[in-house]
Amino acid sequence: MEPLIELKGVVKEFRSVPPVRPLDGVSLAVAPGRIVAVTGVSGKGKSTLLNVMGGLLRADEGSVLYHGTDLVRASAAEIDAVHRCGIGFVFQSPYLFPALTARENMVMALRAAGQPVDGGAIDAMLEEVGLTDRADHLPAELSVGQKRRLVLARVLLAKHDLLLADEPTNDLDADWSDEVFGRFRAFVAEGERSVVVVTHDEAYARQADEVYVLEEGKLARREEVTPC
Numbered sequence: 001m002e003p004l005i006e007l008k009g010v011v012k013e014f015r016s017v018p019p020v021r022p023l024d025g026v027s028l029a030v031a032p033g034r035i036v037a038v039t040g041v042s043g044k045g046k047s048t049l050l051n052v053m054g055g056l057l058r059a060d061e062g063s064v065l066y067h068g069t070d071l072v073r074a075s076a077a078e079i080d081a082v083h084r085c086g087i088g089f090v091f092q093s094p095y096l097f098p099a100l101t102a103r104e105n106m107v108m109a110l111r112a113a114g115q116p117v118d119g120g121a122i123d124a125m126l127e128e129v130g131l132t133d134r135a136d137h138l139p140a141e142l143s144v145g146q147k148r149r150l151v152l153a154r155v156l157l158a159k160h161d162l163l164l165a166d167e168p169t170n171d172l173d174a175d176w177s178d179e180v181f182g183r184f185r186a187f188v189a190e191g192e193r194s195v196v197v198v199t200h201d202e203a204y205a206r207q208a209d210e211v212y213v214l215e216e217g218k219l220a221r222r223e224e225v226t227p228c
């Protein structure tokens with residue numbers, strides 16, 4: 001099966017003093033219908049990997065092929081189109097429009113993606129993430145975990161086919177973390193879609209279809225060890 005996204009030989013170096021090279025020849029193919037987890041210790045480049053994969057950062061070498069477009073060499077207009085309709089992000093910090101209510105934040109996300117605004121679908125999604133009674137509140141009036149659930153609801157409603165989620169369960173308790181994973185599973189079950197989730201939580205990562213570890217700029221697949 002054709003991968004939904006494929007990274008080949010990706011190198012990314014930050015030319016700081018001293019320079020840092022979090023990605024040093026990373027290759028990864030993500031097939032449709034898969035949840036892929038990337039784990040590894042703090043500061044090793046997991047967020048950098050997601051940013052390069054989603055075209056937010058340009059790699060120095062290698063390619064990131066998404067529906068035939070190499071995001072490393074794509075124009076700004078091509079990258080914009082990919083972000084509107086193809087690749088959705090859950091950032092480590094939950095970004096919301098501070099002057100808009102929870103529901104209005106959802107509406108804004110759909111408009112930005114050029115998608116029809118379906119009030120019923122928004123309310124259903126808000127209910128699924130337990131925010132019905134907070135729908136008319138501003139982000140500042142939500143708890144940190146509620147903000148995170150709102151960000152997830154927002155991205156899950158927009159019809160992307162690839163979701164890149166950076167530590168999506170930070171600030172969530174175990175029940176909500178499981179719930180979020182269930183939403184990811186439902187997302188990939190709806191056709192040719194995939195999720196790449198970065199997490200430092202090993203137990204969470206193990207629920208994914210494939211687990212990779214990023215270490216010293218290299219990505220290695222973690223093979224399951226079958227207990228005797």
Ligand SMILES: Nc1ncnc2c1ncn2[C@@H]1O[C@H](COP(=O)(O)OP(=O)(O)OP(=O)(O)O)[C@@H](O)[C@H]1O
Binds near residue numbers: 020045049
């Ligand atoms: N814009 C930048 N300029 C210079 N160095 C950077 C930049 N962004 C990230 N880095 C460095 O690159 C390395 C990888 O950072 P990254 O945020 O990708 O790691 P991470 O594995 O996601 O960490 P964490 O788990 O703590 O979120 C770190 O050493 C970081 O300091």
